[in-house]
Amino acid sequence: MYSWMSSRIPSNFLFGMRGLTNYGLSCCVNTLLQTLSATWELADLLDKWEASCQRREDAHNVPLQLKRVLTAMRSDLPQPAPHQDFLRCLDRNCVRLNMQHDADEVFLAIMNFIQKQMDDKALALEIQNLYKIDLETQVQCLECTSIQTHNSYMLSLPLHIKEDHNTLEGCFSSFFEHHELRGIDCCYCPQCGKKTPSKQGVKLLSLPRILCVHLKRFRNSRGDIRKLDCMVTFPETFDFSENLQEAFHSEFAQNDCKYTLHAVVVHSGYASSGHYTAYVRNRANQSWYYANDSHVEKTSWDNVKTTYGGNYRHTAYMLMYRRGPGDGRQQPQLSG
Template sequence: MCLHCSNTPLPQGLVGLRNLGNTCFMNSILQCLSNTPDLRDYCLRNTHRTDLNNNCRAKAALMEEFAKLTQTLWTSVSSEAISPSDFKTQIQRYAPKFVGYNQQDAQEFLRFLLDGLHNEVNRVTVRPRLPAEDIDHLSDNEKGKKMWNKYLEREDSKVVDLFVGQLKSSLTCSECGYCSTVFDPFWDLSLPIAKKGSGEVSLTDCMRFFTKEDVLDGDEKPTCCRCKARRKCTKKFTIQKFPQILVLHLKRFSENRVRTSKLSTYVNFPLKELDMREFASENSMNAVYNLYAVSNHSGNTLGGHYTAYCRNPALGEWYSYNDSRVSPMSSSQVRSSDAYVLFYELASSSHSRL
């Protein structure tokens, strides 16, 4: 049943977005972000204005339009779908690749949008030049904290508070055993879809594929810091710091010289209690997540369509967002082979609001 076909007043957050012409990729991501509780509250309470004022930024139109759109989605008493045209004007000023009405990639759009929002509400107004430091004598845990604090000295916003985690890359020389580590911030994790001879593929399979040890040999050989020569090495990713909101991108699209193809593999993912502790660099008690939104892509690379499935944070029920149409759905319908970008929230964060 489409909610907008009835004349009864709608609960908040159940308003659709008009398709302006192949803008379903944008609508899908906007609905997922609108159902991100702490980001929604940041906009509804106008807390973003404090950050904008503190930064004295003249160019803050993207954050303002995003906040305005979120506020309308959550305060509208009308069942009419909203036009996101003012928001689209601002996102294409920030990222000209979104000018026009061509179909775009939802995950790529999400990255541009979060980057734009962060830049406008960054609490750091003048990014300091950070001198290089010798941190080789520190433990990996201390190195990770040091690098995270350095990152926050330049990039510090509500958007970072919610979405950014830290990835640890370990490179081990097979000749001398020396292990070097690099720590990088991440906004999302792009997971290759695991291939299995039989049985279904799970999200944990994809995470294991992403974090599996890779051998770097031949032309890929890096230079070992201790040997001072190119050596065969093994490389492995682990998660050093888990974000409050974990965005997982299933890599369904692959490109070659001729064409782009799509994998429609069904990936089984949990709606509750996604346990990420096996992928932690250090022992972590705080790495269990609950799903609250999915951006879906149906169809193929030539003629596809994006929708969103979101768990309404006020009602605790799942809804399907298909541009201007919003419909209730069962949680059993959330998993499908169309799932493309998964939004998870730390269980400790969601429990604190219950």
């Protein structure tokens, strides 16, 4: 622990957290870097990687630049961490500078670049497994009752929210409940040999170490994108085995389904213009901190809860939960 008083620490460096300068609308990437830095399992895996790419390829390699910037963010220098090379690297890979971006889309793009550009494919798969949610989709024909199944995975769980008061548990339940598909949504049934009305549902095959939740606050309405500022409450800890057993597949075999929140991506403003910030839980002292580009300050769970929404336009957009204790004493179970 640092010996000087926090009031004397620059606002861009608190308890091992370094701020990030905003370069050309880079708040979205800055915020994601804070959440990825708080996910120490990712940084630990990247530290194991010895990249074999040539120097001329360095500037185009997203995981290599990510490794470097996460290392810089862990250093104890007071000035904002250098991350312009990472921003330029994303720009070379078509995540453009000086443009508004969607945080969930950029997060998934970074995960995709890791899979494509890391030469150590086994390590890249371990990183993917940190976030990998294995699912089985079941489609039952309502005419012949035959069932088709399809296995897939997601790296973030997109949750629909209602234009009303929402709870995270309610959003999860809605995602996993069965929905009828009729009319133009009918599915082809091999048994019937035609498109028929059906019932579709999703079951969990496994949960990841890091559960990324995307609250779908942006909605297309007659060609215009608008933001939903309605309330979505979420807890610091969530246990699937207590709240959502109906979501489990019969082959689901994990014992530990309890998650602790460690990062919140926040969107302020409107769909057409806005700003991203982050609340992250510090690994060393388990306190919450607020990162707004180069400014970092200690905060509280009560302040995190102001991002529930309702009367505020300062609303949670992505939630990062860690399975097991939040203090790092449990070893990562990367295979899910």
